[in-house]
Amino acid sequence: MAAPALNRRAGSVNSIGSSPTATPNSSINNNRVITCYPELDFRSGTRIEELNRLIQEFSKHDQREYDDQRALEIHTAKDFIFSMLGMVQKLDQKLPVANEYLLLSGGVREGVVDMDLDELSPCSRGTDYDMDFTLLVPALKLHDRNQPVTLDMRHSALGHSWLSLRLFDEGTIGRWKDCCTLADHVNGATNYFFSPTLVADWFYESVAVVLAEVQRKPQRGMPRVERAERNGTVVSIVLGVGSSRMLYDVVPVVSFKGWPAVAQSWLMENHFWDGKITEEEVISGFYLVPASSPSGRPENEWRLSFARSEVQLKKCISPGLMQAYQACKAIIVRLLAKPKAVSPYQLRSLMLWACDRLPTSYLAQEDYSAHFLLGLIEDLQHCLVNKNCPNYFIPQCNMLEHLTDEMAMHHARKLALARADPTEHLRLAIEHTKTANRLTLELQRRGSTSGLPSPQSELGAGDQHQSDDRLAKKLQQLVTENPGKSISVFINPDDVTRPHFRIDDKFF
Structure with a gap:
């Protein structure tokens, strides 16, 4: 595995040569030139900082x-x-x-x-x-x-x-x-x-x-x-x-x-x-x-x-x-x-x-x-x-x-x-994910302009609408608090209107 290296490395400029992956920043200490280089991946020459940024973007x-x-x-x-x-x-x-x-x-x-x-x-x-x-x-x-x-x-x-x-x-x-x-x-x-x-x-x-x-x-x-x-x-x-x-x-x-x-x-x-x-x-x-x-x-x-x-x-x-x-x-x-x-x-x-x-x-x-x-x-x-x-x-x-x-x-x-x-x-990989999200948004826009029904519009108004609104807010909170987590569900087939589900160790 490419082990993490120290962020600051000592050495002369000539010890690195004219590597395109190095961006030296020199300082003087006791008459010695200390050159600071960004942390690099030895195999590819990629800046570790840039890789971290791309992972965050993905x-x-x-x-x-x-x-x-x-x-x-x-x-x-x-x-x-x-x-x-x-x-x-x-x-x-x-x-x-x-x-x-x-x-x-x-x-x-x-x-x-x-x-x-x-x-x-x-x-x-x-x-x-x-x-x-x-x-x-x-x-x-x-x-x-x-x-x-x-x-x-x-x-x-x-x-x-x-x-x-x-x-x-x-x-x-x-x-x-x-x-x-x-x-x-x-x-x-x-x-x-x-x-x-x-x-x-x-x-x-x-x-x-x-x-x-x-x-x-x-x-x-x-x-x-x-x-x-x-x-x-x-x-x-x-x-x-x-x-x-x-x-x-x-x-x-x-x-x-x-x-x-x-x-x-x-x-x-x-x-x-x-x-x-x-x-x-x-x-x-x-x-x-x-x-x-x-x-x-x-x-x-x-x-x-x-x-x-x-x-x-x-x-x-x-x-x-x-x-x-x-x-x-x-x-x-x-x-x-x-x-x-x-x-x-x-x-x-x-x-x-x-x-x-x-x-x-x-x-x-x-x-x-x-x-x-x-x-x-x-x-x-x-x-x-x-x-x-x-x-x-x-x-x-x-x-x-x-x-x-x-x-x-x-x-x-x-x-x-x-x-x-x-x-x-x-x-x-980032471009592929962005493209998938863009396709999804385009479909949603087409759906909203073509009048595709939503659950709220089809389930009725009044008290039912208020109940659905409360449910949506609760679900949004669960999704926000538990991104990517798995859910265990218990349901009685004779009463499918009342599922009970668990996100990890939380019951709802």
């Missing part, structure tokens, strides 16, 4: 503030999604009656969860949507079992598992056996293995039925369903509310309380979050998401996800490092997009490893974002060269093991270009 454009109107539109779309899921539950009673969803800011494309979908439909912020979310919807819950949880990993790659319904009661087996693959158990009984692909088939078909029914009988104030499609095992829905477009990547998952046995040794190590949050918060639960390993059987293999834990760990990451991560993610998403071999989720793992490796006092430095950005690029390049990127929670699981030597070196060379000129790549 953050300004990437993290947008929402006014009351936008906050209410977000709330309206969220309620529509929860109401739709309540209707899915009532179709065939497969989903749990009282369910707990995990709502994450950012879509599957942003690496919010470790999915690695091979084929995602073309969809980009600004052109197709203004903001994106990932919603994990438990199809099954194992919430009453003691930890650690032992999973059936005999047939799957490390970090993945099959799931037998023998863990559940006869009623659950009866509801879900049409979404299972069959295998004979040693005692001669039929063993039902919960199939991620069959569950995804059922989930998409159920969502499509509900959306068709809702659109057949639209209600006042209801969002426009502008797009609803399947991307592998994910259902992607773009909703239009007023002049806002929101992408929801909805993922059917299996939810567990406790902690998997395969990650038990990770708890024995020292971590950056020790003393900042409790172990109970970190190991409160995990998921199985519908994603197989490159060599696994997609119809049977689920991937372990620690998204719930990551929400807690995020609270312990310094703002400077988080800004550098977001900027680095924007660079690699554009640079390493085709052919896709590296996921933003892998970059997140590297950030968590860095938090364990480096002193907290160093990571807390507000003006070190440039060093963090350069270090993350170097870390990822090192992982590609060695074809080794350990999962943060299961270190023995190598997330780049499936890459060919040619693919790994191809992407490592691309990263070398970014490392040699980070300012240019960061400026491109």
